[in-house]
Amino acid sequence: MVRRIGVLNYKGGTGKTTTVVNLGAGLAARGRRVLGVDLDPQGSLATCLGVRYTYSLTHMLLGQAQPYNCAVHARPNFDLIASDSSLLQAEGEMWRMRDSKAARQLLSNRLREMEHGYDYVLLDFSPSASILSESGLRYVRELIVPVSMGYLAMVGTRQVIETLRHIAHTPGSHVRLYLILPTRYSSRLKKDKEVLSILRHHFEERLADPIRASVKLTEANSHHMTIFEYSPRSTGAADYTRLVERVLSDG
Ligand SMILES: Nc1ncnc2c1ncn2[C@@H]1O[C@H](COP(=O)(O)OP(=O)(O)OP(=O)(O)O)[C@@H](O)[C@H]1O
Numbered sequence: 001m002v003r004r005i006g007v008l009n010y011k012g013g014t015g016k017t018t019t020v021v022n023l024g025a026g027l028a029a030r031g032r033r034v035l036g037v038d039l040d041p042q043g044s045l046a047t048c049l050g051v052r053y054t055y056s057l058t059h060m061l062l063g064q065a066q067p068y069n070c071a072v073h074a075r076p077n078f079d080l081i082a083s084d085s086s087l088l089q090a091e092g093e094m095w096r097m098r099d100s101k102a103a104r105q106l107l108s109n110r111l112r113e114m115e116h117g118y119d120y121v122l123l124d125f126s127p128s129a130s131i132l133s134e135s136g137l138r139y140v141r142e143l144i145v146p147v148s149m150g151y152l153a154m155v156g157t158r159q160v161i162e163t164l165r166h167i168a169h170t171p172g173s174h175v176r177l178y179l180i181l182p183t184r185y186s187s188r189l190k191k192d193k194e195v196l197s198i199l200r201h202h203f204e205e206r207l208a209d210p211i212r213a214s215v216k217l218t219e220a221n222s223h224h225m226t227i228f229e230y231s232p233r234s235t236g237a238a239d240y241t242r243l244v245e246r247v248l249s250d251g
């Protein structure tokens with residue numbers, strides 16, 4: 001059965017796209033068939049993987065192309081439905097649909113038509129709570145929530161924990177909080193260690209091992225490569241390998 005996983009946090013820049021790229025690439029390298037779907041009009045997923053495309057999620061949502069024609073080959077076993085700023089137009093159309101329930105179901109229906117060829121569908125959510133985010137939450141069954149350690153330290157762990165507890169409670173969805181993924185972790189910082197142990201206390205086995213802060217992850221993104229291609233011996237590659245193994249072992 002296909003696993004539908006959303007990578008979501010309404011806070012920007014927490015590592016959602018980086019996680020979809022590298023979790024997707026790691027699963028694909030282990031022979032799993034992966035579809036990545038970009039729900040963000042910023043369109044970073046195709047950019048990070050250096051993929052060109054003709055049809056995007058916009059075409060899929062507006063019925064301008066068959067869903068399977070909107071998936072492009074990114075890497076062996078790893079396909080992608082790309083997005084760009086035209087997605088804002090599709091979101092506008094969704095808002096204007098008279099039947100708002102049908103509008104919110106549209107993404108899910110289209111993805112269900114094409115998910116059969118895949119073992120994993122990974123949704124890269126945008127950092128805003130849009131109609132498309134709501135639709136995405138109706139499709140996915142599991143959520144991975146990347147949280148940036150620096151942000152946690154800044155705003156306070158308690159507030160973030162409260163938000164995380166509510167993130168999976170969305171009307172009309174059957175989604176469960178699968179993993180909290182600490183990102184930009186630095187074991188040299190006492191504060192990061194403290195925050196991690198508070199998170200572990202609250203989320204226990206739902207807390208994934210952290211992704212350490214690594215400039216190689218940023219460089220890989222800007223070179224349009226996965227971390228396994230750009231720097232296979234880096235801490236980023238080791239940390240994402242651990243995440244891949246965790247996801248596989250829970251499957
Ligand atoms: N573990 C990490 N260490 C250092 N830099 C990282 C790490 N993870 C991601 N980054 C960098 O942080 C920036 C934001 O990451 P990314 O784009 O994955 O976040 P995002 O949550 O998808 O952002 P948005 O909310 O804008 O979609 C990027 O430049 C990325 O390369």
Ligand SMILES: [Mg+2]
Pocket residue numbers: 016017018040044124125
């Ligand atoms: Mg992103």
